[in-house]
Amino acid sequence: MKAIGFTEHLNINKPESLLDFEEKKPSPKGHDLLVKVSAVSVNPVDVIVRRSGRSKLKTPKVIGWDACGIVEETGKQVSLFKPGDRVFYAGSFKRPGSNSEYQLVDERIVGCAPKSLNDDEAAAMPLTSLTAYEALFEQLSLPTNSQANEGKTILIINGAGGVGSVATQLAANAGLTVIASASRPESINWVNEHGAKYTVNHRNNLVDEVRNLGYKYVDYILELKDLDNHWKEMCELIKPEGAIASITENRRPINLRLLTTKKATFAWEWMYTKSYYHTDDMQTQHEILNKIAQLIDEGILKCTLTQSLSPLNATNLRKAHSLIESGHMIGKVVVSGW
Numbered sequence: 001m002k003a004i005g006f007t008e009h010l011n012i013n014k015p016e017s018l019l020d021f022e023e024k025k026p027s028p029k030g031h032d033l034l035v036k037v038s039a040v041s042v043n044p045v046d047v048i049v050r051r052s053g054r055s056k057l058k059t060p061k062v063i064g065w066d067a068c069g070i071v072e073e074t075g076k077q078v079s080l081f082k083p084g085d086r087v088f089y090a091g092s093f094k095r096p097g098s099n100s101e102y103q104l105v106d107e108r109i110v111g112c113a114p115k116s117l118n119d120d121e122a123a124a125m126p127l128t129s130l131t132a133y134e135a136l137f138e139q140l141s142l143p144t145n146s147q148a149n150e151g152k153t154i155l156i157i158n159g160a161g162g163v164g165s166v167a168t169q170l171a172a173n174a175g176l177t178v179i180a181s182a183s184r185p186e187s188i189n190w191v192n193e194h195g196a197k198y199t200v201n202h203r204n205n206l207v208d209e210v211r212n213l214g215y216k217y218v219d220y221i222l223e224l225k226d227l228d229n230h231w232k233e234m235c236e237l238i239k240p241e242g243a244i245a246s247i248t249e250n251r252r253p254i255n256l257r258l259l260t261t262k263k264a265t266f267a268w269e270w271m272y273t274k275s276y277y278h279t280d281d282m283q284t285q286h287e288i289l290n291k292i293a294q295l296i297d298e299g300i301l302k303c304t305l306t307q308s309l310s311p312l313n314a315t316n317l318r319k320a321h322s323l324i325e326s327g328h329m330i331g332k333v334v335v336s337g338w
Contacts, residue, residue: 001025002338003100004314005060009053012321017050018314025102027073033081034073034106034234039123039336040098041066042313042320043162050321064097065090066334068113070104080107080286088113088289090127092275099317103336107277110280110291114296117303124305124332125166129292130141130285131247131271132167136174139182139245139267140220146175153177153218155210155237158225159196160187160330163247165304167222170193173300179210179218190330194302202226206233215240228252238264245269306331312338 003023010017028034040065049063073087081087088302089110091098114121136142154171158164159180172195173180180196181189183203191199200209202225210218217239223230223246234244235258243265259266274282297299307323310318312335320333 001101003062004317005062007057007060009051009141012318018318020314025105028075028104028208029135030075030077031106032075034108035069035103036072037067037098039067039068039101039119039334040064041123041332041334042324044324045129047321047324062096063101066123066127067098068119069250078107082300086113088122088126088277092131093272109285111293114293116297120308120334120336121303121305123334128162128166132170135245135269136170139269140243154220156180156222157202159191161224165194165331166225167290169301176277185239187200187330203310208237235259304331307333309335310337
Protein backbone atom coordinates (compact mmCIF):
# COMPACT_ATOMS: atom_id res chain seq x y z
CA MET A 1 0.00 0.00 0.00
CA LYS A 2 1.01 3.63 -0.40
CA ALA A 3 2.23 5.52 2.64
CA ILE A 4 3.92 8.79 3.60
CA GLY A 5 6.50 9.03 6.38
CA PHE A 6 9.93 10.21 7.46
CA THR A 7 13.26 8.76 8.56
CA GLU A 8 14.85 12.05 9.66
CA HIS A 9 13.54 15.01 11.69
CA LEU A 10 14.09 17.68 9.07
CA ASN A 11 12.89 21.17 8.21
CA ILE A 12 9.63 20.90 6.25
CA ASN A 13 11.22 22.84 3.37
CA LYS A 14 13.43 19.83 2.63
CA PRO A 15 11.88 17.20 0.29
CA GLU A 16 13.20 14.41 2.53
CA SER A 17 11.15 15.68 5.52
CA LEU A 18 8.19 13.60 4.28
CA LEU A 19 8.59 10.80 1.73
CA ASP A 20 6.29 8.67 -0.41
CA PHE A 21 6.97 4.95 -0.04
CA GLU A 22 5.22 1.59 -0.09
CA GLU A 23 4.77 -0.96 2.70
CA LYS A 24 2.78 -4.11 3.39
CA LYS A 25 -0.96 -3.74 3.90
CA PRO A 26 -1.80 -4.69 7.52
CA SER A 27 -4.41 -7.22 8.71
CA PRO A 28 -6.97 -6.54 11.46
CA LYS A 29 -7.09 -8.50 14.71
CA GLY A 30 -9.26 -8.26 17.84
CA HIS A 31 -11.07 -4.90 17.95
CA ASP A 32 -9.24 -3.57 14.87
CA LEU A 33 -10.83 -2.05 11.82
CA LEU A 34 -8.87 -1.97 8.57
CA VAL A 35 -9.85 1.38 7.07
CA LYS A 36 -9.23 2.45 3.50
CA VAL A 37 -8.24 6.08 4.12
CA SER A 38 -9.68 8.73 1.79
CA ALA A 39 -8.76 11.99 3.56
CA VAL A 40 -6.50 13.10 6.43
CA SER A 41 -6.14 16.29 8.42
CA VAL A 42 -2.91 17.78 9.74
CA ASN A 43 -2.69 19.03 13.34
CA PRO A 44 0.04 20.75 15.39
CA VAL A 45 0.90 17.37 16.94
CA ASP A 46 1.96 16.11 13.48
CA VAL A 47 4.47 18.94 13.24
CA ILE A 48 5.77 18.37 16.78
CA VAL A 49 6.35 14.64 16.26
CA ARG A 50 7.91 15.12 12.82
CA ARG A 51 10.37 17.73 14.09
CA SER A 52 11.21 16.23 17.49
CA GLY A 53 14.23 13.95 17.58
CA ARG A 54 17.72 13.63 16.17
CA SER A 55 18.24 9.97 15.35
CA LYS A 56 17.78 8.59 11.85
CA LEU A 57 15.13 5.87 11.67
CA LYS A 58 15.74 2.54 9.93
CA THR A 59 12.21 2.46 8.50
CA PRO A 60 9.90 5.40 7.76
CA LYS A 61 7.60 6.50 10.58
CA VAL A 62 4.00 7.11 9.52
CA ILE A 63 2.12 9.77 11.48
CA GLY A 64 -1.29 11.42 11.08
CA TRP A 65 -4.11 11.68 13.63
CA ASP A 66 -7.26 12.48 11.70
CA ALA A 67 -8.94 10.46 8.98
CA CYS A 68 -12.12 9.65 7.11
CA GLY A 69 -12.46 6.40 5.22
CA ILE A 70 -14.32 3.14 4.61
CA VAL A 71 -14.06 0.00 6.74
CA GLU A 72 -12.65 -2.76 4.53
CA GLU A 73 -12.09 -5.59 7.05
CA THR A 74 -12.71 -6.17 10.75
CA GLY A 75 -11.06 -8.16 13.55
CA LYS A 76 -12.90 -11.04 15.19
CA GLN A 77 -13.92 -9.03 18.28
CA VAL A 78 -15.41 -6.09 16.36
CA SER A 79 -19.07 -5.41 17.15
CA LEU A 80 -19.58 -1.70 16.43
CA PHE A 81 -18.86 -1.62 12.68
CA LYS A 82 -18.98 -3.75 9.54
CA PRO A 83 -17.22 -3.61 6.15
CA GLY A 84 -18.54 -0.75 4.04
CA ASP A 85 -19.18 1.60 6.96
CA ARG A 86 -17.93 5.16 6.49
CA VAL A 87 -16.00 6.27 9.57
CA PHE A 88 -13.94 9.10 11.03
CA TYR A 89 -11.43 9.03 13.89
CA ALA A 90 -8.24 10.50 15.38
CA GLY A 91 -6.44 7.22 16.11
CA SER A 92 -3.80 6.31 18.68
CA PHE A 93 -0.42 7.79 19.59
CA LYS A 94 1.07 4.27 19.87
CA ARG A 95 0.21 2.99 16.38
CA PRO A 96 1.06 3.94 12.79
CA GLY A 97 -0.89 7.00 11.69
CA SER A 98 -3.41 7.86 9.02
CA ASN A 99 -0.93 8.99 6.35
CA SER A 100 -1.25 5.65 4.59
CA GLU A 101 -3.63 4.06 2.12
CA TYR A 102 -4.89 1.62 4.77
CA GLN A 103 -4.80 1.95 8.55
CA LEU A 104 -5.60 -0.25 11.54
CA VAL A 105 -7.60 1.50 14.24
CA ASP A 106 -9.44 0.22 17.33
CA GLU A 107 -13.20 0.38 16.83
CA ARG A 108 -13.68 1.83 20.32
CA ILE A 109 -12.12 5.16 19.28
CA VAL A 110 -13.94 5.39 15.91
CA GLY A 111 -17.22 7.10 15.04
CA CYS A 112 -19.69 6.97 12.16
CA ALA A 113 -18.78 9.81 9.80
CA PRO A 114 -21.30 12.68 9.60
CA LYS A 115 -23.68 12.02 6.70
CA SER A 116 -23.91 15.70 5.79
CA LEU A 117 -20.14 16.12 5.28
CA ASN A 118 -17.91 15.00 2.43
CA ASP A 119 -14.70 13.11 3.19
CA ASP A 120 -12.52 16.23 3.41
CA GLU A 121 -14.92 17.91 5.80
CA ALA A 122 -15.30 14.81 7.96
CA ALA A 123 -11.52 14.29 8.21
CA ALA A 124 -11.13 17.80 9.64
CA MET A 125 -13.20 17.12 12.74
CA PRO A 126 -12.16 14.12 14.93
CA LEU A 127 -9.06 15.18 16.90
CA THR A 128 -10.22 18.72 17.58
CA SER A 129 -13.76 17.61 18.46
CA LEU A 130 -12.58 14.90 20.86
CA THR A 131 -10.12 17.29 22.50
CA ALA A 132 -12.67 20.08 22.88
CA TYR A 133 -15.43 17.77 24.13
CA GLU A 134 -13.23 15.99 26.68
CA ALA A 135 -11.72 19.27 27.90
CA LEU A 136 -15.11 20.90 28.41
CA PHE A 137 -17.33 18.10 29.64
CA GLU A 138 -14.83 15.76 31.30
CA GLN A 139 -11.89 17.83 32.54
CA LEU A 140 -13.80 21.04 33.29
CA SER A 141 -16.91 19.01 34.26
CA LEU A 142 -19.23 21.38 32.43
CA PRO A 143 -22.91 20.41 32.68
CA THR A 144 -24.34 19.50 29.28
CA ASN A 145 -27.64 21.10 30.32
CA SER A 146 -27.68 24.67 29.03
CA GLN A 147 -29.94 25.84 31.87
CA ALA A 148 -27.29 24.82 34.42
CA ASN A 149 -24.74 27.04 32.62
CA GLU A 150 -26.92 30.13 32.41
CA GLY A 151 -24.96 33.21 33.45
CA LYS A 152 -21.62 31.39 33.46
CA THR A 153 -18.59 32.43 31.43
CA ILE A 154 -15.67 30.64 29.80
CA LEU A 155 -12.46 32.15 28.45
CA ILE A 156 -11.05 30.17 25.52
CA ILE A 157 -7.46 31.12 24.71
CA ASN A 158 -6.71 30.73 20.98
CA GLY A 159 -10.30 30.49 19.82
CA ALA A 160 -9.51 30.47 16.09
CA GLY A 161 -7.33 27.34 16.16
CA GLY A 162 -8.58 23.86 15.40
CA VAL A 163 -9.63 22.94 18.95
CA GLY A 164 -10.82 26.45 19.75
CA SER A 165 -13.07 26.50 16.70
CA VAL A 166 -14.96 23.49 18.01
CA ALA A 167 -14.77 24.42 21.70
CA THR A 168 -16.39 27.84 21.14
CA GLN A 169 -19.32 26.15 19.41
CA LEU A 170 -19.74 23.41 22.03
CA ALA A 171 -19.49 25.86 24.94
CA ALA A 172 -21.95 28.31 23.38
CA ASN A 173 -24.34 25.47 22.62
CA ALA A 174 -24.07 24.41 26.28
CA GLY A 175 -25.34 27.83 27.32
CA LEU A 176 -22.13 29.57 28.38
CA THR A 177 -21.06 33.09 27.52
CA VAL A 178 -17.90 32.53 25.48
CA ILE A 179 -14.99 34.95 25.56
CA ALA A 180 -12.48 33.81 22.92
CA SER A 181 -9.03 35.20 22.30
CA ALA A 182 -8.03 36.24 18.78
CA SER A 183 -5.59 38.88 17.52
CA ARG A 184 -6.19 39.42 13.81
CA PRO A 185 -9.32 40.75 12.05
CA GLU A 186 -9.86 37.46 10.21
CA SER A 187 -9.48 35.36 13.36
CA ILE A 188 -11.78 37.70 15.31
CA ASN A 189 -14.45 37.29 12.63
CA TRP A 190 -13.93 33.50 12.70
CA VAL A 191 -14.46 33.10 16.46
CA ASN A 192 -17.51 35.37 16.37
CA GLU A 193 -18.99 33.19 13.63
CA HIS A 194 -18.32 30.07 15.71
CA GLY A 195 -20.04 31.02 18.96
CA ALA A 196 -17.96 33.62 20.79
CA LYS A 197 -19.94 36.50 22.30
CA TYR A 198 -16.82 38.52 23.06
CA THR A 199 -13.22 38.52 21.85
CA VAL A 200 -10.01 39.52 23.62
CA ASN A 201 -6.51 39.94 22.24
CA HIS A 202 -4.07 37.35 23.66
CA ARG A 203 -1.15 39.56 22.60
CA ASN A 204 -2.23 42.03 25.28
CA ASN A 205 -2.66 41.46 29.02
CA LEU A 206 -5.66 39.14 29.28
CA VAL A 207 -6.60 40.37 32.75
CA ASP A 208 -7.04 43.90 31.39
CA GLU A 209 -8.77 42.62 28.25
CA VAL A 210 -11.37 40.55 30.14
CA ARG A 211 -11.98 43.17 32.83
CA ASN A 212 -12.51 45.82 30.17
CA LEU A 213 -15.50 43.69 29.12
CA GLY A 214 -16.94 44.04 32.63
CA TYR A 215 -15.96 40.62 34.01
CA LYS A 216 -13.78 40.47 37.12
CA TYR A 217 -13.59 36.67 37.00
CA VAL A 218 -14.64 33.89 34.63
CA ASP A 219 -16.09 30.54 35.71
CA TYR A 220 -13.95 28.42 33.37
CA ILE A 221 -10.80 28.79 31.29
CA LEU A 222 -9.72 26.55 28.41
CA GLU A 223 -6.07 27.20 27.52
CA LEU A 224 -5.09 26.13 24.00
CA LYS A 225 -1.83 28.00 23.39
CA ASP A 226 1.15 29.24 25.44
CA LEU A 227 0.41 28.01 28.96
CA ASP A 228 3.61 29.50 30.39
CA ASN A 229 2.93 33.09 29.40
CA HIS A 230 -0.78 33.02 30.28
CA TRP A 231 -0.54 31.12 33.59
CA LYS A 232 -0.49 34.09 35.98
CA GLU A 233 -3.24 35.82 34.00
CA MET A 234 -5.43 32.72 34.21
CA CYS A 235 -4.87 32.36 37.95
CA GLU A 236 -5.93 35.97 38.42
CA LEU A 237 -8.99 35.69 36.16
CA ILE A 238 -10.40 32.37 37.34
CA LYS A 239 -13.37 32.63 39.69
CA PRO A 240 -13.05 31.18 43.19
CA GLU A 241 -13.93 27.46 42.92
CA GLY A 242 -13.61 27.76 39.14
CA ALA A 243 -11.76 25.38 36.82
CA ILE A 244 -8.94 25.64 34.26
CA ALA A 245 -8.02 23.04 31.62
CA SER A 246 -4.99 23.07 29.31
CA ILE A 247 -3.94 21.11 26.24
CA THR A 248 -0.47 22.65 25.90
CA GLU A 249 2.69 21.61 27.69
CA ASN A 250 4.54 23.95 30.01
CA ARG A 251 8.25 24.55 29.41
CA ARG A 252 8.85 25.77 32.95
CA PRO A 253 7.20 24.81 36.25
CA ILE A 254 3.73 26.26 36.81
CA ASN A 255 2.93 27.57 40.27
CA LEU A 256 -0.23 25.78 41.45
CA ARG A 257 -0.05 27.72 44.72
CA LEU A 258 -1.56 30.67 42.85
CA LEU A 259 -4.82 28.71 42.84
CA THR A 260 -4.77 27.81 46.54
CA THR A 261 -6.89 30.58 48.05
CA LYS A 262 -9.42 30.31 45.23
CA LYS A 263 -9.71 26.54 45.68
CA ALA A 264 -9.67 26.36 41.90
CA THR A 265 -9.15 23.21 39.83
CA PHE A 266 -6.50 22.67 37.15
CA ALA A 267 -6.65 19.71 34.74
CA TRP A 268 -4.73 18.52 31.70
CA GLU A 269 -6.44 17.30 28.54
CA TRP A 270 -4.62 14.86 26.26
CA MET A 271 -6.87 13.33 23.64
CA TYR A 272 -4.71 10.19 23.32
CA THR A 273 -4.87 9.15 27.00
CA LYS A 274 -7.74 6.68 26.58
CA SER A 275 -6.19 4.78 23.67
CA TYR A 276 -2.62 5.09 25.04
CA TYR A 277 -3.50 3.39 28.34
CA HIS A 278 -6.59 1.46 27.19
CA THR A 279 -8.57 3.06 29.99
CA ASP A 280 -11.88 1.57 31.12
CA ASP A 281 -13.73 4.45 29.46
CA MET A 282 -11.88 4.16 26.14
CA GLN A 283 -15.12 3.51 24.23
CA THR A 284 -16.42 6.94 25.21
CA GLN A 285 -14.42 8.28 22.26
CA HIS A 286 -16.64 6.21 19.96
CA GLU A 287 -19.67 7.72 21.70
CA ILE A 288 -18.31 11.28 21.58
CA LEU A 289 -17.56 11.06 17.86
CA ASN A 290 -21.07 9.76 17.19
CA LYS A 291 -22.42 12.68 19.24
CA ILE A 292 -20.29 15.12 17.24
CA ALA A 293 -21.58 13.60 13.98
CA GLN A 294 -25.15 14.02 15.22
CA LEU A 295 -24.56 17.68 16.14
CA ILE A 296 -23.06 18.30 12.71
CA ASP A 297 -25.89 16.57 10.87
CA GLU A 298 -28.44 18.55 12.90
CA GLY A 299 -26.72 21.81 11.92
CA ILE A 300 -25.74 22.63 15.51
CA LEU A 301 -21.99 22.23 14.94
CA LYS A 302 -20.19 23.73 11.94
CA CYS A 303 -17.34 21.98 10.14
CA THR A 304 -14.06 23.87 10.65
CA LEU A 305 -12.35 22.94 7.37
CA THR A 306 -10.79 25.97 5.67
CA GLN A 307 -8.37 24.47 3.14
CA SER A 308 -8.15 21.25 1.08
CA LEU A 309 -5.18 19.88 -0.88
CA SER A 310 -5.17 17.00 -3.35
CA PRO A 311 -3.87 14.42 -4.14
CA LEU A 312 -2.69 12.78 -0.92
CA ASN A 313 1.07 12.58 -1.36
CA ALA A 314 4.25 13.76 0.35
CA THR A 315 4.36 17.04 -1.59
CA ASN A 316 0.91 18.15 -0.48
CA LEU A 317 1.40 16.83 3.05
CA ARG A 318 4.53 19.00 3.31
CA LYS A 319 2.44 21.97 2.17
CA ALA A 320 -0.11 21.21 4.89
CA HIS A 321 2.63 20.96 7.55
CA SER A 322 3.99 24.32 6.36
CA LEU A 323 0.59 25.92 6.84
CA ILE A 324 0.43 24.64 10.42
CA GLU A 325 3.99 25.77 11.12
CA SER A 326 3.20 29.30 9.93
CA GLY A 327 1.24 29.89 13.14
CA HIS A 328 -1.48 31.75 11.25
CA MET A 329 -3.73 28.83 10.36
CA ILE A 330 -7.44 29.37 11.00
CA GLY A 331 -9.56 26.22 11.16
CA LYS A 332 -8.26 22.99 9.60
CA VAL A 333 -6.33 21.83 6.53
CA VAL A 334 -7.05 18.45 4.88
CA VAL A 335 -5.22 16.41 2.24
CA SER A 336 -7.22 13.83 0.28
CA GLY A 337 -7.31 11.42 -2.65
CA TRP A 338 -4.46 8.97 -3.24
